Amino acid sequence: EKSAEAARARGFRVELVSPGKGASALFEALREVAAGKRVLYPRSSEAPPVKEKSALECFGEFVSPVMYETYFRDFDTDVIDKVDCVTFASPSAVRGVDKKISIAGIGLAIASIGPTTSAEVLRLGGVVAGEADEPGFVGLARVVARLPER
Secondary structure, three states, X not given: OHHHHHHXXXXXXXXXXOOOOOHHHHHHHHHHHOOOOEEEOOEEOOOOOOOOHXXXXXXXXXXXXXXXXXXXXXXXXXXXXXXXXXXXXXXXXHHHHHHHOOHHHOOOEEEEOOHHHHHHHHHOOOOOOEEOOOOOHHHHHHHHHHOOOO
């Protein structure tokens, strides 16, 4: 819904809002309503292109360009000693930190913005101390407020 609001604010007409979380839920909903249509499906550099022939055959045309790139920046790991918890708002942020500091050995409470991000923390051997009940930064802040102090 937040993406739909942002699109409307920029003058787009929103015809469909995903019934579930994540790209796969949106794609399944698209398949049901966009049969025979020309579809633009922008994606990040981390999202693989859709290759399933059975999925693509329902569209008249399906274009899926990479619209933005995720890249990781270096950061000062000493910051870990100055905080009480680590928050993650995306799976790519989890991977970015894990490149520098092992998520499995981070030694701090980890708060996640949602299930996809939590799954990435778990996949890399970390422990999620709390996950936002509602998507967005307000939900993430509520999780942080409930975490025990270090």
